Amino acid sequence: MNSNLFSLKNLKSNHLLADISEHQTPLLAMGIILLCASLIIIGAFIYYLFQFKQKKSETSIRSSLMIYLMIAVSLVVTILGITGIIMYTQKEVLNTGNNLLGIMIGIYAAGFITLIGLMIFIWFGINKFAISFTDESILFIGEKIDYSKILKIIKDDSKNAVYINYVQGKRSYRRQKFSLNSAFGVWIVKYSELTGHKVEDGNEDEYFKALIKRK
Structure with missing residues (x-):
């Protein structure tokens, strides 16, 4: 069989x-x-x-x-x-x-x-892959975030991460997450003031949900 x-x-x-x-x-x-x-x-x-x-x-x-x-x-x-x-x-x-x-x-x-x-x-x-702080924006490979579009940079200890919250387009909210255990996360926290925004301690999820409700 x-x-x-x-x-x-x-x-x-x-x-x-x-x-x-x-x-x-x-x-x-x-x-x-x-x-x-x-x-x-x-x-x-x-x-x-x-x-x-x-x-x-x-x-x-x-x-x-x-x-x-x-x-x-x-x-x-x-x-x-x-x-x-x-x-x-x-x-x-x-x-x-x-x-x-x-x-x-x-x-x-x-x-x-x-x-x-x-x-x-x-x-x-x-x-x-790579990030740089230029005169006007946070630059990635093939992408960028203008400083004028950044709303807030939050360090969330409960997530062990730092988040860059920003506006994309007219009314679309986005965020980039970086682990505080990574070289990128530590680097963002260290040089964030070059963007014109200080890192703030807070709850990222609560903040982002409040942003979404504004639509």
């Missing part, structure tokens, strides 16, 4: 690979998408990092680990995309080598999973 079930699963898997091999164009497209996406991300990041370095600042802080990690992961995606494209050009992979075709699909799957993880990493960690 178990032997029959295993054979059936194996047969379905082989049929799936055969179907994929008959429709080869999407395989090439997947490799090109991975390659282009990773190159765009690397290019954009290096461009904004260069702009960040060129901007005159009063003081700044950078995380080399975060920067190198982001570039390294992007290069992994690039390599996976190139590997997939190279495998696509090998006729034996698409015509007769179902095992190799499975490996190729696995490479693409790993590439897209890594790409999604990289995008999440950038989205939630954009303020953890």
